[in-house]
Amino acid sequence: MAATLTRWYPENLDFWLTRGRFVARRNLVCSIFALHLNFNVWMMWSIVVINLPAVGFQLSDDQRFWLVAAPPLFGAMLRIVYSMVWSWVGGATWLALSTLILLLPAIGVGFVVQDISTPFWVLFAMAALCGFGGGASASHLSHTGFFFPAARKGYALGMNAGIGNLGVSVAQLLIPLAISVPLFGHLAGAPQIWGHGEEVRQVWLQNAGFMWVPLILLGAWAAWRYGNNMAGVRLTPRDQLNVIRIPHTWYVCLLYMGTYGTFLGFAAAFPLLTSRMFPLEDVTGYLFVGPMLAALARPFGGWLSDRIAGSVVTCGAYAVMALSLVALLLTLPSSSDAGHFTAFVCVSLVLFTAAGLGNGSSYQMAPKVFLIEAGRRAAREGLDVNTAYADGSRAGTAAMNVSSVMAAFGGFFIPKTFGWSLALTHGVALAVLIFLAFYLVALGVCIWQYARPHAVVRV
Structure with a gap:
């Protein structure tokens, strides 16, 4: 026992x-x-x-x-x-x-x-x-x-x-x-x-x-x-309820949802999507590679963030993910083109790897954001530094719990959006464009809130 x-x-x-x-x-x-x-x-x-x-x-x-x-x-x-x-x-x-x-x-x-x-x-x-x-x-x-x-x-x-x-x-x-x-x-x-x-x-x-x-x-x-x-x-639920009132919770939640949600969603949808788009190809030997690259890239994303900055790595990951989706659109089959299977697989692997890097970098941003805010609050209000940092650490953990829940929903939305796009347009280009718009919004939030020179919190 x-x-x-x-x-x-x-x-x-x-x-x-x-x-x-x-x-x-x-x-x-x-x-x-x-x-x-x-x-x-x-x-x-x-x-x-x-x-x-x-x-x-x-x-x-x-x-x-x-x-x-x-x-x-x-x-x-x-x-x-x-x-x-x-x-x-x-x-x-x-x-x-x-x-x-x-x-x-x-x-x-x-x-x-x-x-x-x-x-x-x-x-x-x-x-x-x-x-x-x-x-x-x-x-x-x-x-x-x-x-x-x-x-x-x-x-x-x-x-x-x-x-x-x-x-x-x-x-x-x-x-x-x-x-x-x-x-x-x-x-x-x-x-x-x-x-x-x-x-x-x-x-x-x-x-x-x-x-x-x-x-x-x-x-x-x-x-x-x-x-x-x-x-x-x-x-207790109170820990989560306290942090959802803080805007930074939703900013880091958005960033983590885009990266971890991409890993989960594309890992779930990639086998079915590939077999649906390229029914004549044997996809079995390729299915595990993308999720494996994402999982291996995650700790490297955290390591790189400790040496550069989490926001910089996250911005870079989102930029690569957005470019990957643009390239992915060019590989898809259409009424006049059978598509490009090898290019589709290669671009997907780049997307998985970038999502893994961003997963590691965005995950380590939340604790730092809340610790920095706790330190500023202690200095501003004359609070005990140790107590303030303990509160900041607890808030950062609670924020990541919220982010973890929301990010897992990405694993649902991505395959379901592919299914919805196929039912509506008989293709997946619409779904890819929706994901691209999300990545661009997340990239803008990351730059404005955490990466630009005069950001409120630079991490």
Whole structure:
């Protein structure tokens, strides 16, 4: 059972070196493994949905985009609860319980994809259950951060978030392999006949869900056995309500939504979008690369921000993302052009990488913005500096919780906008133009609020 720590002093060097760092690292490993699994399950449908028509499911474009948009939508909603509930249940206890909850979508998906008569609402419900994987980072990152001193907090959270985000690309790499073999023999059920063009073969689509079950059980057991709860930590809705009145909360929220939302949204939509735009191309081997580049670029974006400035890196990321969308428009097929598949993939990889860099840089901006504002307030009103900085740190954390929730909604809006654009115009150019307009607005906000020479807060 997860033990509760009643005394924890990570800023005390002697305590940290003799005991603290070992306990902190153990909890970090448990959190990384669990968060990675959550992302595996969260983005499962990005691969499942492109295989459904090939095994006999009759689904419209709009329905398929709904299936990839549902997990981010419900994941974003769950983040509101997850960001606080861990502090009341206990961090390690919640880590174990929230990991066990993943059994519902993992097993559920494994059963429903075996019957092509399964109604759309059941498929949608299973996709929505995968949203449990989306709520995890709101609790896992907050819990892990309390174990580390300020000087090591960035490293710990970067490792946790970075390796966790890699769960998207790992799922998109492993699921196509797992469904091609009888991974569990007759225990998992009979194979389906997969057909696309002249290619016909057997697949075990149920493995897309069942393959995670043993790992989920292992992750839950590890968190329960080796994790620790932290006494005296209680987060309330008041913390979030206080910061939503502050304009800077919404500025950093906008910036983080554009970068993290792009990572999530395009990771969810890219497999379906690519197969829809280029139906004659085999896209399986390319699907995991973009999310992998974004996940790997995230810690580099934070590192670069510490050496240049977070606002400069974020502005650069948005500029590259905007240019990538312009280039993407030129690669799309039209009534007179079959499109340019290789260029489409290459431009998409640039977009993923820029989003990852901006993800890392915008994430580290919020704490700095609120700490600078806290320091100014202390000087202006004669407040105790330590108390002011503590309040600023708490406000920055709450602001990032709000940003995390809003950013996850980007994972819903991007695939749903693609589906809406296809239904309305039979193409995705309109959706790309909407995203381009958003990037330009975010770039303008970043320059005006944080990057220009006379900005109110330069970070």
